[in-house]
Amino acid sequence: MLHQEELATIARQLGRPPEGVVDVARRCLAGHPQVITNYPIRWRSDGPQVFPTLYWLTCPALRRQVGVLETEGWIDRLQEKLETDGSLAKWWQIAHREYASKRVRLIPQDELAVLSEHHPAQAQALQEAGIGGIRGQGIKCLHTHLADFLADGDKLNPIGSLVADLLRDRGISLDYCFDYELERFCRS
Numbered sequence: 001m002l003h004q005e006e007l008a009t010i011a012r013q014l015g016r017p018p019e020g021v022v023d024v025a026r027r028c029l030a031g032h033p034q035v036i037t038n039y040p041i042r043w044r045s046d047g048p049q050v051f052p053t054l055y056w057l058t059c060p061a062l063r064r065q066v067g068v069l070e071t072e073g074w075i076d077r078l079q080e081k082l083e084t085d086g087s088l089a090k091w092w093q094i095a096h097r098e099y100a101s102k103r104v105r106l107i108p109q110d111e112l113a114v115l116s117e118h119h120p121a122q123a124q125a126l127q128e129a130g131i132g133g134i135r136g137q138g139i140k141c142l143h144t145h146l147a148d149f150l151a152d153g154d155k156l157n158p159i160g161s162l163v164a165d166l167l168r169d170r171g172i173s174l175d176y177c178f179d180y181e182l183e184r185f186c187r188s
Contacts, residue, residue, distance in 0.1 A: 002021060002023070002024070006024065006033070007021065009032065009033060010024075010033055010036060010058055013033065013058040013059065013060055014058055018036065018058075019038075019042070020038045020039040020042060020051060021036050021037070021038060021039075022036075022037040022038065022039050022106065023036070023037045024036055024037075025055055025147075025150075025151035026150045026151050028059060028175060028176050029175050029176040030176055032059065033058050033059070034057070034058060034059040034062065034150060035055050035056065035057055035058065035059075035147045035150050035151045036055070036056045036058055037055060037056075037106075038051055038053055038054060038055070038056055039051070039106060040052070040054065040103045040104075040107060040126060041107065041111070041115065041122075041126070047119060047122075048115060048119050048122050049122075050122045050125045050129070050133075052103070052125070052126075052129045052132060052133030053132055053133065053144055053147075054102060054106075054148070055144065055147035055148050055150075055151040056144075056147055057143045057144070057146055057147040061172075062146065062167075062172075062174070063143060065172050066142050066143050066146055066163065066167070067143075069142055069163065069166055069167075070141075070142055070143075074142060074163075074166065075139050075140075075142060078142070078159055078162060078163075079137075079139045082137060082139065082159070083137065088158050089137070091156070091158040092137075092158050092159060094156065095130070095131065095148070095156045095157040095158060095159075095160075096130025096131055097130070098152075098156055099130050099148060099157075100126075100127060100128060100129060100130055103126065104126060104127055107126075131144050131145055131148055131157065132144035132145070139159060142159070142163050145157055145159040145160040145163055146160050146163045146164060147160075148160050149161055149163070149164055150164075150174065
């Protein structure tokens with residue numbers, strides 16, 4: 001269970017209160033959250049909402065830098081690479097299946113049973129959607145791929161690995177973000 005202070009730090013990082021945070025999946029060397037793990041189901045008055053993004057990139061510095069990559073067209077470039085590189089596509093599919101499996105393992109069996117019985121479409125989406133909720137071969141968001149890559153100890157996500165390489169090639173550290181704005185917030 002996360003402490004209120006930790007949740008407040010994550011809220012400052014995101015610019016809004018976090019919802020459904022289970023844990024901090026990775027911290028930078030300064031001890032700040034970089035990636036959080038989200039609970040995959042939000043029970044609302046009108047039924048369950050599947051939240052497909054298991055890992056969320058919270059580090060403001062990394063979020064900004066990945067946003068720069070997306071603005072420069074790297075989603076389309078990596079999508080093209082995915083469509084032309086069979087080995088990359090194979091590993092990407094494996095990463096998607098593992099991501100869905102990790103998401104399902106967070107949910108107690110009795111809750112999965114209720115979801116499957118009363119909301120089969122949501123149960124299917126929970127079990128089949130890959131990184132960031134994708135079904136099929138599309139890359140929707142580089143942030144989710146980098147978050148999965150950073151959170152996953154075996155570094156299985158090949159798109160996340162490519163994003164990490166792009167950032168490193170630009171001299172951006174994945175281990176410590178030097179986010180002075182966050183440092184100011186954390187000291188207050």
